[in-house]
Amino acid sequence: MSAQIIDGKAVAAGLRDDLAQQVQHATAAGQRPPGLAVVLVGDNPASQVYVRNKERACAQAGLHSVKYTPAADVSQAELEALIDELNAREDIDGILVQLPLPAHLDSEALLDRIDPTKDVDGFHPDNIGRLLQKRPGLRPCTPYGVMKLLEAVGEDCTGKRAVVVGASNIVGRPMAMELLLANATVTICNSRTRDLAAEVGRADIVVAGVGKPEFVRGDWVREGAVVIDVGINRTAAGTLVGDVEFEAAARRARAITPVPGGVGPMTIAMLLHNTLSAWQARSGG
Numbered sequence: 001m002s003a004q005i006i007d008g009k010a011v012a013a014g015l016r017d018d019l020a021q022q023v024q025h026a027t028a029a030g031q032r033p034p035g036l037a038v039v040l041v042g043d044n045p046a047s048q049v050y051v052r053n054k055e056r057a058c059a060q061a062g063l064h065s066v067k068y069t070p071a072a073d074v075s076q077a078e079l080e081a082l083i084d085e086l087n088a089r090e091d092i093d094g095i096l097v098q099l100p101l102p103a104h105l106d107s108e109a110l111l112d113r114i115d116p117t118k119d120v121d122g123f124h125p126d127n128i129g130r131l132l133q134k135r136p137g138l139r140p141c142t143p144y145g146v147m148k149l150l151e152a153v154g155e156d157c158t159g160k161r162a163v164v165v166g167a168s169n170i171v172g173r174p175m176a177m178e179l180l181l182a183n184a185t186v187t188i189c190n191s192r193t194r195d196l197a198a199e200v201g202r203a204d205i206v207v208a209g210v211g212k213p214e215f216v217r218g219d220w221v222r223e224g225a226v227v228i229d230v231g232i233n234r235t236a237a238g239t240l241v242g243d244v245e246f247e248a249a250a251r252r253a254r255a256i257t258p259v260p261g262g263v264g265p266m267t268i269a270m271l272l273h274n275t276l277s278a279w280q281a282r283s284g285g
């Protein structure tokens with residue numbers, strides 16, 4: 001079998017076009033555009049690239065975006081004051097604090113301070129709790145994007161065995177909740193899982209988000225499975241690889257995401273989607 005390569009760029013572009021049309025329609029009718037505030041602390045080069053891509057996507061979709069770039073030595077109190085100000089602003093529907101933050105800052109306390117109705121990353125405990133309780137609010141962008149990719153390849157999760165490799169707050173845990181919401185039978189593997197190969201081998205759907213290059217071996221994958229690779233790792237040679245051994249997995253899977261060009265573009269599309277949802281909830285748009 002040779003897998004269908006899931007084109008995340010194309011799926012994301014389609015979503016972004018839809019969002020742009022909705023924004024254009026509303027603004028032409030005199031509504032204010034959706035507003036996203038991005039807070040980028042310090043000068044982490046990877047974070048700078050992510051934020052630049054987010055700003056560009058906002059501009060293309062007609063969203064109003066503002067960027068705050070406090071220096072790396074900004075205090076917790078100053079950032080808390082900034083979040084309070086953004087929570088109160090009428091023209092801002094979404095607030096995103098780019099992670100990771102410098103070590104002296106308490107990231108959890110900052111993320112908890114964001115108004116949950118403006119938490120377009122979906123990281124606030126209220127939003128995670130809502131997802132857990134089958135009444136989702138703003139949903140974490142990457143897992144939400146993965147669900148859209150599964151939909152795009154016609155994968156109905158109902159009754160399927162889904163295995164999530166990695167149990168992080170940003171990917172693994174909310175991913176498992178999304179799959180459960182879609183009626184899959186879900187296993188979450190972590191670094192202590194005893195026989196990972198056997199767990200992966202039972203899966204109809206595999207989602208890998210561990211941050212280790214080619215950690216999920218291709219020969220673990222069951223024939224006909226759908227494989228979603230959330231990882232993005234730079235090798236010593238400078239190339240990008242995912243958390244899945246792509247070539248070998250693609251020989252067994254029914255469909256698989258490439259890295260880059262799979263899940264990555266979806267995360268930004270879902271950020272825009274969440275900002276629009278927050279704006280609609282605020283403005284009744």
Ligand code: GUN
Nearest residue numbers: 096097098099100121141
């Ligand atoms: N850093 C890496 N990925 C993300 C993300 O999705 N959101 C935020 N806020 N920071 C990140």
